[in-house]
Amino acid sequence: MCADTPETPEYKSTLNLPKTDFPMRAGLPKREPAWLERWEQIGVYDRLREKQGRTPFILHDGPPYANGHLHIGHALNKTIKDMIVRSHQMMGFDARYVPGWDCHGLPIEWKIEEQYRNKGKDKDEVPVIDFRQECRKFAEGWVDIQREEFKRLGITGNWVNPYLTMDYHAEAVIAGEFQKFLMNGTLYQGSKPVMWSPVEKTALAEAEIEYHDHKSHTIWVKFPITQAIGPTGADVGLQGVDVVIWTTTAWTIPSNRAIAFNPALSYGLYKVTAAPDGNWAKKGDHYLLADNLAADVMKSAKVDEFVRKRDIPAEQLDLISCAHPFKGVDGGEGEWDYKVPMLPGDHVTDEAGTGFVHTAPSHGADDYVLGVKHGLQMTYNVIEDGSFRADLPLFGGEVIITPKGKEGGANTTIINKLAEISALIARGRVTHSYPHSWRSKAPVIFRNTPQWFAAVDREIADGMDQYGDTIRQRALTSIDELVKWTPQTGRNRLFSMIEARPDWVLSRQRAWGVPLTCFVKKDTLPTAPDFLLRDEAVNARVIEAFEAEGADAWYVEGAKERFLGSDYNADEWEQVFDVLDVWFDSGSTHAFVLRDREDGAPDGIADVYMEGTDQHRGWFHSSLLQACGTKGRAPYRNVVTHGFTLDAKGNKMSKSLGNTIVPEKIVQQYGADILRLWVAQTDYTADQRIGPEILKGVADSYRRLRNTMRFMLGALSDFTEVDRIEDPADMPPLERWVMSRMAELDEVVRKGYAEFDFQGVFSAVFNFATVDLSSFYFDIRKDVLYCDGDSTRRRAARTVLDLLFHRLTTWLAPVLVFTMEEVWLERFPGAQSSVHLVDFPETPASWRNSQNEENVARVRRVRRVVTSALEIQRRDKVIGSSLEAAPVVHVEDAETRRLMALVDMDDVCITSGLTVSADPAPDEAFRMPDITGVAVVFEMAEGEKCQRCWKILPDVGQHAHLGVCGRCNDALN
Structure with a gap:
């Protein structure tokens, strides 16, 4: 009887076909929320905390700002953190994660002011405590929104009890940490130029600045030489000569106090020999210029011909004095009747300009340093709204930057006046990178104001000098000796920043934040020993009040008398109402999270800080400075840095360009696991790209993995311990090879997760699952799994599949948190079952067989x-x-x-x-x-085709069962 005759039995039902309800279509957007609810119901995070005898592993969360919906950078950041926490938990640690939020500061205050402006209200007429309460309420609302958005991404953590910088205990600790600077002598009040936002009326830190192209005025200004003495004391004949400076900040000319030159440059005396009629630079004019820039200057001044008369040696420049361009100008009222000295400065170059730098110590960092060195007088010409003081001659009330962030009339008015008095040789416009506030997006100015600083080079006598006795020394030592950097370039970036940074500006002229809880003596200079009140009892009363009432206690009527107590006459002291820079808030989180919480770090030091590369000048930076000032060392052992997220073409995302990718939209279309898989596939240490086509590629990788998991589930549907082969030696070579690869991969996975190399882990596991397994091992073993009876080959294959199942699901669980839970529950259903409650299984090294x-x-x-x-x-x-x-x-x-x-x-x-x-x-x-x-x-x-296994073999039809081969006949028996 032929094998394909109608009488041939139907053998399909006798095959060991895969049995699983696991669908190939994931339906993640609809199904993921149910798993979130399940994890909350069974208390996965809390149950993990109950595991005894584990070494704590603490990733300290850099707090996002409680202001607005999540963007793709948030999703990247939190997902990386989640993968760090989950992988370390599954490697046997007690990996705790306390999410947190930054709640104080200008962005929230700005939103409330915006609401006031829309309602026609004046912020200054609202009681400060009422205003602060509105800011608190605004932050609370966004904390709740962002918390749900983060949870939707599958982020695990103590969501029930996160940390907020506006919690009363947090505010008390922040004040207490500030008081440590007060007591250890690093706090001082100084007057120096800081980046100032006229729009927001506050000083800004470097971390609050972003740089954008800006079109500025450029002017070439003459400073007439009034005195030029040679080495012997004789006049060297430079009367009638002008030193020419070039600047892009015309508004700083009224505040000029000196001109800087570089002794290493070559300078000369130049004469104009031909110029157009009516030109500002006239025939017969004599200018001092850097030799490398003279031609460019003359070109800008529209000079037809000029000659170099002679060298001007550096030792001669040092003895020159000039007059201010506005000296003697009618209406100037003698404001500028002073000598303008020539001073040496290494910051002067001959790459652009004239080789001479106009120096206004109140309006520039280099200018300030030079001014302090040579005792130049500081000016206070610009007030907080970005305008000139009303009594400044000629320019009083002129606005530099308007309240809307636009250019005021100050530049033009000053330039016109300079032109009127023949002090210009040229003017123009230049587009250059210029600092802007990252909140208001408006240009900022350098402005000299009294501010509170932490001295980074002042010796601290606090007994914590193991790593240095100044903040800077401790920070640099920590960077090199105590912290591991991923990638290593992060070390270089932060080290150079700390090495060159000035003193830390702690104060902000705002209302929503933790106040600088200190008192100053009235009518006393800031340099006087008794200017600051340093009293532990006063400090303790402040902290006690903040613990009970929050920082609002500082603003309550009678607060000064309450805190000073009976030991001091309140009339002799002034209460400081500036608030702390929010970077001090977040820099202090190690104290009220790592140190004070039960789920913090045993020694108050985090195993990992992980943020974007911009945080080298932000949270990594401020946390390092703050901790070095209060605990003597860095508050972290590892610093992991990720890059920025760009669109598919590599462009920065911008609403105006319409190229933003919103996490919520990805989750709605693909599911959170696809977003998480995108994170795992990228090299997060560099900038990453994301877009629709990229996400389609990620989804394709996901489908291939899902197919691998489905195959295993189908083959293991009825697997029991009876089916297991315990000794690998009893298995065929192919199964022993798979076990060897598992042992090899286990080492790769653990090492990769320990080093935060998620791309390396995923690449290794993905290639193993799709190439070694799906395309090779599974492809080969389908026949054995489907057609063999209770053979050793089939039992060995299913044993290996079981071992694979436990490893692949757990290895991938930190990345695909929802999918691996689905896979796990498909095989191990149960009210309390979860893949996230188990560890990576131990994989014996004896499985490894390189031969x-x-x-x-x-x-x-x-x-x-x-x-x-x-x-x-x-x-x-x-x-x-x-x-x-x-x-x-x-x-x-x-x-x-x-x-x-x-x-x-x-x-x-x-x-x-x-x-x-x-x-x-x-x-x-x-x-x-x-x-x-x-x-x-x-x-x-x-031969004939076996009607059961479909192989074509000579023995088909020669057995008891019709139309089958010998192997299938045995299986049927």
Whole structure:
């Protein structure tokens, strides 16, 4: 009876076909919220905390700002943190995660003011405590919104009890940390130029600045030489000569106090010999200029011809004095009747300008340093709204930057006055990178104001000098000796910043924040020893009040008398009402989170701080300075940095460009796991790109992984311990190879997660799952799994699949938190079951067998040649399936032939038969250029097609069961 006659039994029901309800279509957007609810119901995070005897691992959360919906940078940041926490938990640590929020500061205050402006209200007429309460309420609302958005991304943590910088205890600790600076002598009040926002009317830190192209006025201004004394004391004849400066900040000219030059540059005296009629630079004018810039200056001044008269040596420049351009100008009222000295400065270059730098100590960092060194007088010409003081002659009330962030009339008025008095030789416009407030997006100015500073080079006598006795020394030592940097470039960036940074500006002229809880003596200079009140009892009363009432206690009527108590006459002291820079708030979080909380760090030091690269000048920076001032060292052991997220073309995301990618939209379309998988696939240490096509590629990778997991679930549907083979030695070589690869991969995964290399981990696991397993091992073992009876081969394969299941689900769980939970529950359903409650399984090193891996690699190379040869036959319609073939494989290498004899090569190549030959291959045999010594001669399989396994074999039809081969006959029995 032929195998394909109607009488042939239907054998499909006798196959061990995969059984699983696990769908290929994930439906993540709809299904993920149910898993979130489940984790909350069974208390996964709290149950993990109950595991005893584990070493704590603490990632300290850099607080996002409680202001607005999440952007893609938030999603990247929190997902990386989550993968760090989850992977370390599954490696046996007690990996706690306390999410936090930055709640004080200008962005929130700005929003409330904006609401006031829309309602026609004046902020200054609202009681300060009422205003602060509105800011608090605004922050609370956004904390709740962002918390749900973060949770939707699958982020684990103590969401029930996060930290907020506006919590009463946090405010008390921030004040207490500030008081440590007060008591250890690093706090002082100084008057120096800081970046000032006229729009927001407050000083800004470097971390609050972003740089944008800005079009500025440029002017070349003459400063007449009034005195030029040579080395012998004699006049050197430079009367009638002008020193020419170039500046892009015309508004600072009224505050000029000196001109800087660089002794290392070459200078000369230049004479204009020809110029157009009516030109500002006239024939016969004499200018001092840097030699490398003279031609450019003359070109800008529209000079037709000029000559260099002679050298002007540096020792001569040092003895020159000039007059201010506005000296003697009618209406100037003697404001500028002073000498303008020439001073040496290394910051002067001959790359642009004139080689001479106009110096206004009140309006520039380099200018200030030079001014302090040479005792120049500070000016206070610009007030907080960005206008000149009303009594400044000629320019009183002129506005530099308007309340709307636009240019006022100050620049133009000053330039016009300079032109009127013939003090200009040229003017123009230049587009250059200029600092702007990252909140208002308006330009800022350098403005000299009294501010509170922490001295970074002042010796601290606090007994914590193991790593240095100044903040700077402790910070630099911490960077190099106590902290590991990922990537290492983060170390270099922060080190150079700390090495060169000035004293830390702590004060802000705002209302929503923690006040500088200190008192100053009235009518006393800031340099006097008794200017600041340093009293532990006063400090303690402040902290006690803040713990009970929050920082609002500072603003309550009678607060000064309450805190000073009976020990001091309140009339002799002034209460400081500036608030702390919010970077001091977030820099202090190590104290009220790591030190004070039960789920903090045992020694108050975090294992990891992880933020974007901009935080080298932000949170990493301020936390380092703050901790070095109060605990003597960095508050972290590892600093991990990620780059910025760009669009698919590599452009910065911008609402105006319409290229923003919103996490919520990705979650709605694909599900959070796809977003998380994108994070895992990127090199987060550099800038990353994201866009629709990129996400489609990620989704394709996800589908391939999901298919791998589905295959395992189907094959393991009824697997029990009875089916297990305990000793790998009892398994076929192919299974031993898979176990060896698992042992190898376990090491890669653990090392990668420990080093925060998620891209490396995912790449290794993904390639293993899709290439080694799906395309090779699973492809080969389908026949055994489906068609064998209770054979050793099948039991070994299912044992290995079980081992694979436990490793792949846990290795991938920190990345695909929802999908791996779905996979886990499909196999291990239960009210309290979760993949996130288990650890990475221990994988014995004894499984590793590098020789077996090499052996299988040899067999795989042969398989490639065979499958490529059969593909040609399939393409040419000679065969429809590889099971129709029984090729002859000519192999030159005897060791390879020996290895092929140890495995079922027809199974490996998915053919019905396969013959290995040591004979020389005929010329027509198929070969591959990159695999030598292997050639394939195609032969059709002989026999009948088994109606159960579909192999074509000679013995089909010769057994008790109709139309089957011997192997299937045994299985049916």
